[in-house]
Amino acid sequence: MSENQNPQTQTDTATTGTDQPLTTTTGESVEQTRDEWREYEFEGESKMTVENLDVYYGDDHALKDVSMEIPEQSVTALIGPSGCGKSTYLRCLNRMNDRISSARIDGTVRFDGQDIYQDGVNLVELRKRVGMVFQSPNPFPKSIRQNIAYGPEKHGDLDTGLLARLLNRSDEEERDRLVERCLRDAALWDEVNDRLDDNALGLSGGQQQRLCIARCLSVDPEIILMDEPASALDPIATAKIEDLIEDLSEEYTVVIVTHNMQQAARISDQTAVFLTGGELVEYGETDQVFEDPNSERVEDYISGKFG
Numbered sequence: 001m002s003e004n005q006n007p008q009t010q011t012d013t014a015t016t017g018t019d020q021p022l023t024t025t026t027g028e029s030v031e032q033t034r035d036e037w038r039e040y041e042f043e044g045e046s047k048m049t050v051e052n053l054d055v056y057y058g059d060d061h062a063l064k065d066v067s068m069e070i071p072e073q074s075v076t077a078l079i080g081p082s083g084c085g086k087s088t089y090l091r092c093l094n095r096m097n098d099r100i101s102s103a104r105i106d107g108t109v110r111f112d113g114q115d116i117y118q119d120g121v122n123l124v125e126l127r128k129r130v131g132m133v134f135q136s137p138n139p140f141p142k143s144i145r146q147n148i149a150y151g152p153e154k155h156g157d158l159d160t161g162l163l164a165r166l167l168n169r170s171d172e173e174e175r176d177r178l179v180e181r182c183l184r185d186a187a188l189w190d191e192v193n194d195r196l197d198d199n200a201l202g203l204s205g206g207q208q209q210r211l212c213i214a215r216c217l218s219v220d221p222e223i224i225l226m227d228e229p230a231s232a233l234d235p236i237a238t239a240k241i242e243d244l245i246e247d248l249s250e251e252y253t254v255v256i257v258t259h260n261m262q263q264a265a266r267i268s269d270q271t272a273v274f275l276t277g278g279e280l281v282e283y284g285e286t287d288q289v290f291e292d293p294n295s296e297r298v299e300d301y302i303s304g305k306f307g
Contacts (some may be wrong), residue, residue: 028276028306029296037282037294038068040270047072047223047253048093053107055088055097055278062088063278066107070223075245075254077268077286079261081301085278086257090225093255094130095123111223128155131221135228137208139200139215144192147200147211148179151219178218186214187244206237210244224248226256230263242267261302265290273298 046069055063063085070076078086088097095116097103109116116126128151140147152175179196183189188210192203200211209229216224226245230238245267248254258264264271265286272283275297282289282298293299300306 029300031296033279033281033295033297037284038280040068040283040285042069042071042270042285044074045072046070047112049108049110050089050092051108051110053089053092053105053109055085055092055106056104057100058102061278063092066278066280068272068280068283070253070255071270072253073249073251074269075249075256075267077264077271078255078257078274079259079264079271080274081276081306082259084274084276086272086274087227088278089274090227090255090257093223093225094127094132095121096127096132098123124155128219129221130223130225131216131219132225132227133209133212133216133229135231137205137212137232139203139208139211141199141201143197144183144200144203144211145175145179145196147215148182148218149175151215152178155219182214182217183211185217185248186210187240187247188214204237206233206240209233209237209241213241213244213248221252223253223255226254228257228259231259238263261290273301275301 048070050069051067053063053066054061066085066089078090080086091097092105092109093111097105105117107117111126111130140150142150180189180193183192188207191207192198192211200208203211213224213229229245230241233241242263245254245256249269256264256268268286270284271286271289273281273289273293273295275281282293282295284294289298290302293302
């Protein structure tokens with residue numbers, strides 16, 4: 001098969017353990033997936049628990065019966081070939097898929113014990129506590145300072161408006177402390193502290209992405225979701241983002257989607273491998289998954305036989 005051809009798929013119903021066919025990609029072994037490969041036991045508390053999650057886009061079954069627990073204050077990497085559902089899964093963790101009209105979600109996602117899909121959940125508050133950083137940097141066309149202060153001002157945590165200033169109730173000093181703290185936490189303060197009123201769009205791509213991380217931190221999230229945050233960056237900027245992620249995990253719970261398996265191996269504590277057909281095949285400590293995977297399909301993927 002030439003490199004320009006799309007990989008063909010094959011199905012085998014005998015290997016799934018159910019009546020549903022298993023779809024695999026050319027070069028991918030066919031095997032029975034075992035529940036114990038996905039039952040990751042860890043020390044400490046679980047920050048988020050996902051049980052029997054299925055996601056449909058119209059008739060397309062994008063994620064199939066995914067269950068996993070995400071440890072607090074750690075980095076969880078989601079890897080797998082394109083189209084396997086890892087970004088779909090990430091967006092389920094703060095209900096970003098609600099924005100897609102064709103999406104239907106079945107199952108349970110518990111955040112600190114509360115089901116985020118139950119009726120009456122405040123989505124603004126949820127997305128404040130479970131923040132997201134996207135693949136391409138998306139700073140607002142405002143100053144660096146305004147990018148950081150935007151969220152707290154919108155949530156009513158800061159008031160720096162004209163009336164507050166006239167009444168001598170302005171939170172400008174508090175805002176400036178917040179801006180410095182978030183930029184320091186995002187390893188950006190030393191590079192931009194002398195130009196906080198410059199337009200954020202004038203920053204380099206790597207700086208813009210770290211600014212977006214700082215903006216996410218400004219509303220005090222507990223979980224930070226990252227969808228390939230370094231895929232569009234050069235190696236130097238990527239290294240800075242990776243160092244930042246490791247630092248953030250000391251205080252926050254980080255879940256990252258990445259196509260870069262070396263990156264996942266470098267920065268994550270545990271790794272979940274999604275494969276063809278939206279199936280979570282293996283989940284465990286990162287060193288174990290990369291060095292001694294239980295699944296032959298996972299070994300095929302990590303060794304480059306497909307994907």
